[in-house]
Amino acid sequence: MAPKTLRSLILAFAAVAALVSSSPARADYSSTVLSDAPAGYWRLGEMPITVGDIQVTNLGSAGAAANGVFNGYVGREEAGALAGSDDKAMRFWGNVAELSRVILGSKESFNFTGTNAFTIETWAKPMMALTSSSGTQRLVSNGSSQNGYAFAIQNHNTLRITGFGVADVTSDAYAPTFISNQWYHLAVVRVNTNAYFYVNGVQLGGVKTLNNVKTSTNSLALGRNPQGTGTEPFTGVLDEVAVYGTNLTPAQIGAHYDAGLNNGAGYDSVILADAPVGYWRLNEPRKVESTSVIANSGSLGSGGDGGVRGSAGSVTGGVATPLVSDANTAMGFPGPDGFVQVPFNAGLNTPSFTVECWAKMDAWANTHQSPVTSRQSAADGTRGYMLYAAPHTLTGTYTNRPRWEFWTATGSAFNTANAGLADVETNKWTHLVGTYDAETKVMALYVDGRLARGLINVTHGPCVKNPLRIGAGSSELNYGQY
Incomplete structure (x- = not known):
């Protein structure tokens, strides 16, 4: 037959x-x-x-030296956070045994040591049900046990900036909680010894204290710890990550959030106007x-x-x-x-x-x-x-x-x-x-x-x-x- x-x-x-x-x-x-x-x-x-695989393009002032490479599997062409645009984003998997991160170049450009000012912002969409025991999920980090820093979601309703070897600094609680499969605009601003957290363009709680940040020898990473297989992995989607060597004002943070909601097609222009050192749109193809x-x-x-x-x-x-x-x-x-x-x-x-x-x-x-x-x-x-x-x-x-x-x-x-x-x-x-x-x-x-x-x-x-x-x-x- x-x-x-x-x-x-x-x-x-x-x-x-x-x-x-x-x-x-x-x-x-x-x-x-x-x-x-x-x-x-x-x-x-x-x-x-x-x-060779494409790099994650940096549009910030550090230039191509701060482009990123994929380390493990990172999902691409996910629907992005920006309204009214064909924006794409990248998905990270929170399995410690399987790498899922982006390693960024020009590590010296992101070593904000001592009391130097800096701002880290990203759009983040958790893709797991967060609880009071979910732990730390690093979004942007160059930290190891005794140096560098990490910006993270902590459990189900707080943000954290860690100066490794110095202190974990946790925000006041976000009400009600961070919800799975929902976009949030998250930022932390450090100026002198003060740390300010923001969710969706609004300052989250009061001012916190971060006295010092130690020099890191690690590259900046998205999605988890930059070392080894990477601890404290993030399970979710990231979009429009930007790092500044300055402290953005509340008005600037609010303007970025508003642009994401109301001017998605022009969002990059709004970000670039504030001179980020690193700005990764995360819209590269698979x-x-x-x-x-x-x-x-x-x-x-x-x-x-x-x-x-x-x-x-x-x-x-x-x-x-x-x-x-x-x-x-x-x-x-x-x-x-x-x-x-x-x-x-x-x-x-x-x-x-x-x-x-x-x-x-x-x-x-x-x-x-x-x-x-x-x-x-x-x-x-x-x-x-x-x-x-x-x-x-x-x-x-x-x-x-x-x-x-x-x-x-x-x-x-x-x-x-x-x-x-x-x-x-x-x-x-x-x-x-x-x-x-x-x-x-x-x-x-x-x-x-x-x-x-x-x-x-x-x-x-x-x-x-x-x-x-x-x-x-x-x-x-x-x-x-x-």
């Missing part, structure tokens, strides 16, 4: 997905594929040049896309072209393919964050479809790894499909080995057709086909031309908005849409 090709979505692939041995393919493979009129067909013969176009040879033409995403070296070209006597090459995905992304196109997400690829897994990490994904997760409607190398739970010979699976979504759950026992071995190619017929409601998975599993009475809801990804593997969860 051959898969019924209603609208094919096809690619050649080499990478983190594992495979079994396969029979030789013909030299005119591409002609054979094209004769079935696929909407999308990516041969992956390009030699992508992945550039990943740099290489200049290489991953060409679609299918009927959608350039409407199905993709691009490479990921840090330098995370996607490579020139990998030998399983196709006999074919000069085309495949792509490898050795990095933890590299993949090919094809913008959403309804023509790649039809009610009936076939998705096909050749794949080879270099290593197995006992986690789901996906050569092709076009889906919306449970939090986003549970739609679309995936080809997976998935952990197999049987013990004995197949312990910690994967099997091939084909998933389709119903709108509330996923249907799974699998290859039975663990059938994936590292460093071996295999040919995978997943097919779904909306008329008969039959889905099937084929492995090396053999029917591995078929399911009947299956409903399917196509993806309606997210991009298709090739080679995202187990890292697909880290890019904000999956």
Whole structure:
């Protein structure tokens, strides 16, 4: 039984997905594929040049020397705080074991030692339910145990500025409390030995005392402690972080908050007028896309072209393919964050479809790894499909080995057709086909031309908005849409 090709979505692939041995393919493979009129067909013969990840741009007077770099996973293109604009922000995860921070350059520009004046401000949106025992969540910090400083949310209703080795200075309580998933404009101003806290443009309580700040050898960091894996992490979203070597007045703080509410498009001009040393808008995109176009040879033409995403070296070209006597090459995905992304196109997400690829897994990490994904997760409607190398739970010979699976979504759950026992071995190619017929409601998975599993009475809801990804593997969860 051959898969019924209603609208094919096809690619050649080499990478983190594992495979079994396969029979030789013909030299005119591409002609054979094209004769079935696929909407999308990516041969992956390009030699992508992945550039290094973008930096977090500093617009303040310290210039490019104070640009930031991502340390661990930081979510990007989150909806920002500024009203009436397309402002973007960055999300930080409060898991001490997993890095999630931005490290900023020009550390000497932010060493406000002794009684030197400074102001730190940011828009912050906590993304956890804060309580009286939530502890310290650092927003901006260059501090370690005995030097530097940190500006933080403390528990559920206070702010804190710490001069390490000197004192923790906590604001009066904010009433009622800080609420999860709500934006706040937060600031601390230090002048002489006085510290003033602000929430949403208004001074929070009385003046506090911070006698001294000791010189730090650390870089300034956003989202947690700058050292090691980073203690006191912030769980939430930050936007429009600015640091000044002066003490802003109450009128200036209020004007910044008002601009965020009423003049989002002009917010940066308001901030820059007050001469920040560091000003990071945090609106950089998720990943740099290489200049290489991953060409679609299918009927959608350039409407199905993709691009490479990921840090330098995370996607490579020139990998030998399983196709006999074919000069085309495949792509490898050795990095933890590299993949090919094809913008959403309804023509790649039809009610009936076939998705096909050749794949080879270099290593197995006992986690789901996906050569092709076009889906919306449970939090986003549970739609679309995936080809997976998935952990197999049987013990004995197949312990910690994967099997091939084909998933389709119903709108509330996923249907799974699998290859039975663990059938994936590292460093071996295999040919995978997943097919779904909306008329008969039959889905099937084929492995090396053999029917591995078929399911009947299956409903399917196509993806309606997210991009298709090739080679995202187990890292697909880290890019904000999956």
